[in-house]
Amino acid sequence: MPRAKLVFMRNGKRVEETEVSPNETLLDYLRLRERSCGTKEGCNEGDCGACTVAVGSMRKGRMVYEPVNACIRLLAQIDGCDVITVDDLASEGELHPVQKAMVEQHGSQCGFCTPGIVMSLFTLYHSGQKPDRQRVNDWLAGNLCRCTGYRPIADAALLAIDGNADDALATRSAGTLKALKAMQDGEDIFIGNTDRFVAAPASIEALAKLVAKHPDATIVSGATDVGLWITKQLRELPRIILTGRAAGFDAITSSKSGLRVGAGATYAQAFDALAGIDPDIGEVVRRIGSKQVRASGTIGGNIANGSPIGDMPPMLIALGAQLELMKGKKTRVMALEDFFIDYGKQNRQAGELVSAVEIPRLARNQHFRAYKISKRFDQDISAVMAAFRITVEKGKMTEARIAFGGMAGTPKRASNAEAALVGVSIANEADWETAIAALADDFTPLTDMRASAGYRMRVAQNLLRKALTEIAGKASDETRVAGRRERLEAAQ
Numbered sequence: 001m002p003r004a005k006l007v008f009m010r011n012g013k014r015v016e017e018t019e020v021s022p023n024e025t026l027l028d029y030l031r032l033r034e035r036s037c038g039t040k041e042g043c044n045e046g047d048c049g050a051c052t053v054a055v056g057s058m059r060k061g062r063m064v065y066e067p068v069n070a071c072i073r074l075l076a077q078i079d080g081c082d083v084i085t086v087d088d089l090a091s092e093g094e095l096h097p098v099q100k101a102m103v104e105q106h107g108s109q110c111g112f113c114t115p116g117i118v119m120s121l122f123t124l125y126h127s128g129q130k131p132d133r134q135r136v137n138d139w140l141a142g143n144l145c146r147c148t149g150y151r152p153i154a155d156a157a158l159l160a161i162d163g164n165a166d167d168a169l170a171t172r173s174a175g176t177l178k179a180l181k182a183m184q185d186g187e188d189i190f191i192g193n194t195d196r197f198v199a200a201p202a203s204i205e206a207l208a209k210l211v212a213k214h215p216d217a218t219i220v221s222g223a224t225d226v227g228l229w230i231t232k233q234l235r236e237l238p239r240i241i242l243t244g245r246a247a248g249f250d251a252i253t254s255s256k257s258g259l260r261v262g263a264g265a266t267y268a269q270a271f272d273a274l275a276g277i278d279p280d281i282g283e284v285v286r287r288i289g290s291k292q293v294r295a296s297g298t299i300g301g302n303i304a305n306g307s308p309i310g311d312m313p314p315m316l317i318a319l320g321a322q323l324e325l326m327k328g329k330k331t332r333v334m335a336l337e338d339f340f341i342d343y344g345k346q347n348r349q350a351g352e353l354v355s356a357v358e359i360p361r362l363a364r365n366q367h368f369r370a371y372k373i374s375k376r377f378d379q380d381i382s383a384v385m386a387a388f389r390i391t392v393e394k395g396k397m398t399e400a401r402i403a404f405g406g407m408a409g410t411p412k413r414a415s416n417a418e419a420a421l422v423g424v425s426i427a428n429e430a431d432w433e434t435a436i437a438a439l440a441d442d443f444t445p446l447t448d449m450r451a452s453a454g455y456r457m458r459v460a461q462n463l464l465r466k467a468l469t470e471i472a473g474k475a476s477d478e479t480r481v482a483g484r485r486e487r488l489e490a491a492q
């Protein structure tokens with residue numbers, strides 16, 4: 001029999017919940033049921049960070065605390081985790097070191113953003129790092145403050161955080177780890193009845209079986225998309241199947257030939273492996289949403305949602321990735337580009353899961369470039385996302401794989417431009433022009449609130465020129481604010 005309750009830790013204490021609505025968010029649970037109202041509701045869509053809480057989970061035998069937007073995290077997703085909110089930080093009348101530093105540095109004015117900022121900094125405090133200002137800024141990209149200004153907030157972080165956590169959480173960490181280990185009971189969770197339920201299978205086999213049995217259920221991985229269907233579109237999702245508890249669904253395996261990334265791997269989990277293929281991938285991934293979004297959102301969700309402006313698909317398509325899907329016990333594999341049929345239409349059968357993506361490594365003569373174009377550097381959806389893998393032999397391009405997001409109803413290859421590059425000299429700029437012009441045959445972009453059609457085409461053509469310029473070794477210092485690796489290293 002599956003388990004019909006959630007079991008998790010709330011600030012070091014074990015909690016069991018049997019009354020769990022499939023659509024209940026963690027924020028509603030904290031504010032409405034627990035009456036822990038320190039955690040604020042701002043945008044209710046993962047953008048502002050006012051609702052940030054720390055969620056601790058066991059990874060490779062140790063506790064990892066990540067900042068999470070409670071507004072778009074479902075309550076059922078926290079089974080087996082330790083949840084800490086701003087209400088828990090002060091102890092015996094003493095503020096937490098991060099809170100004290102915020103007071104001392106005048107890091108709060110109206111205070112609405114402050115609980116979320118404190119909780120993001122709390123996770124940085126427990127990350128074991130001694131951050132520099134760039135690191136703090138990156139960590140806080142998902143926390144908007146509209147009145148204090150970020151300098152005093154970053155000053156508070158630099159004052160309080162030196163890589164040595166010394167607080168109540170650190171004192172009880174061994175006990176928390178033991179308690180979380182005990183919660184990993186390998187049992188499937190099923191709360192509700194066949195008409196209305198939330199389920200969290202404990203194995204990939206059980207997950208695939210349940211999805212095949214309930215093809216109309218909503219599969220939920222990180223809920224960074226689905227959470228908004230609930231909070232913004234006010235959709236009622238009566239049957240929810242969570243992937244996050246299935247052991248191994250987030251596994252990342254690396255071999256000489258490539259990477260296999262389980263669909264349930266979050267951006268945070270996959271970051272190092274992806275950046276290891278090429279630093280440009282790391283640079284794009286660190287700009288996906290925010291720390292909070294990257295702690296929850298998954299690679300599989302970014303593919304399965306079929307969005308024409310998702311950041312991963314163009315990069316994975318250009319790299320020649322293969323997608324694995326699973327229905328019950330059967331799996332099938334396809335080139336990733338074949339998954340995207342049309343706007344809102346993917347090559348996924350009812351009851352089928354996206355289970356993994358296989359990403360080949362670059363050969364010595366293959367050069368990869370990826371660029372995300374958005375209005376803001378952080379926490380913004382792409383207007384255009386471009387990725388290029390160009391093979392060069394003896395000064396000539398022998399193969400080109402080019403994929404764009406934001407240029408069509410799906411992430412799509414630029415087949416005319418690709419063909420026009422084959423046999424062309426990488427050294428001779430004038431020879432690139434046919435391919436650059438051919439992008440106009442490949443795409444008819446739309447005008448929307450992110451960009452006009454004309455802007456998108458111009459930027460796509462310029463990005464191809466930029467990639468070729470960099471690969472040819474011309475003026476590469478002038479095409480980036482800093483070198484490719486330096487930018488990434490600054491963000492680590």
Ligand SMILES: Cc1cc2nc3c(=O)[nH]c(=O)nc-3n(C[C@H](O)[C@H](O)[C@H](O)COP(=O)(O)OP(=O)(O)OC[C@H]3O[C@@H](n4cnc5c(N)ncnc54)[C@H](O)[C@@H]3O)c2cc1C
Pocket residue numbers: 045046047218219220221222223224225226227243263264287288289290293296297298299300301302303304305309310311312352353354355379380381382
């Ligand atoms: C504030 C904010 C900022 C964002 N910024 C970016 C950004 O910069 N770039 C970007 O690309 N995206 C961005 N997103 C969108 C989103 O975070 C990503 O697309 C993310 O990867 C979705 O993954 P998820 O696991 O959260 O998906 P979920 O919300 O869990 O699911 C998304 C969809 O995929 C389906 N699904 C999920 N997993 C599977 C599976 N294994 N098999 C089959 N179907 C599945 C679900 O049923 C649903 O239809 C942002 C979102 C927010 C809220």
Ligand code: FES
Pocket residue numbers: 040041042043044045046047048049050051052069070071072
């Ligand atoms: S309330 Fe704005 S991110 Fe949750």
Ligand code: FES
Pocket residue numbers: 107108109110111112113114144145146147148
């Ligand atoms: S203190 Fe007012 S929004 Fe940050």
